[in-house]
Amino acid sequence: MANINILLADDHDIVRDGIRMLLEDEVGFRIVSEAENGEEAIKACKEDDIDLVIMDISMPKMNGIEATEKIKESSPDIKVLALTMMDEDQHIRQMIEAGASGYILKSSDKVELVDAITTILDGKHYFSDDATQSVMMDLVKGTAKENNSTDPGNITDREKEVLELIVKQYTNQEIAEELYISTRTVDAHRRNLLQKTGAKNTAGLVTYAFRHNLVDIN
Structure with missing residues (x-):
């Protein structure tokens, strides 16, 4: 399998470090860049050969929703996996509308994270089971x-x-x-x-x- 270049976009060092630790031994996955806000994420996507962005929703300067929309406009082939919290249902919907291919909770384990990444890279969508029901009901009732x-x-x-x-x-x-x-x-x-x-x-x-x-x- 060809190397998949991943950008981590989150304003918390501990979150980025945690994801990096989860993926560092996974064959074919390479963390090639990191960003602390949406503006840095957009810049990294322009400067580096990025295949997938693991994108936090709430970040300073520019949030993940705006960043995702701009990244998908300029580089539609780049996949975006949103990082979410359970109380971010409304923002999750906006992330999907902006072009994210799915979302995963920050509390997810390595198995689900790898599954989400491989699913998205296969051209499909991935919705974390723990958050899907409430988000889907919000879409229906919203x-x-x-x-x-x-x-x-x-x-x-x-x-x-x-x-x-x-x-x-x-x-x-x-x-x-x-x-x-x-x-x-x-x-x-x-x-x-x-x-x-x-x-x-x-x-x-x-x-x-x-x-x-x-x-x-x-």
Whole structure:
């Protein structure tokens, strides 16, 4: 496996040191840079060859939400894994909307951290079990923002099937095999979903699906 270059962005030295200790013996993972705030994280992504950012939400100067949005705008291939606390449900939602591929609690162990990283690098999303239920319920019950003006009725039954599999973290190839269609057709459905929902990326589609109760969260 090729080396995965990781940036640690957190304003607490002890958190960065802890993550570094957890990953230092993991084959293929390299901590190549660290940042104490969002501005430093953006700069590091421009100067270093970063594959994944482990991003704290609450940081000085620029928080993880703003930093994630700017990083994804300039370098969409860089994956972002949000570091969260249990009481940051609202901010977690904003991180996903900004382009983060998932979130993990700061109290998580090495097994979950490695699982989250490998899942995200595989092109899927990772949501920490301990925080998922409350966040997903917040998405369903929360007041709508820009996406609420979009009528879910415009989405076809086939697009809903594709959307449900996207939420379940299926890859395009897996969706194609599940629905007996080509990957090109899956791409077309994905583009249509982005256009109809107003979402910017896959994370936005997941958010839209839960807001409009288009998938079963049980």
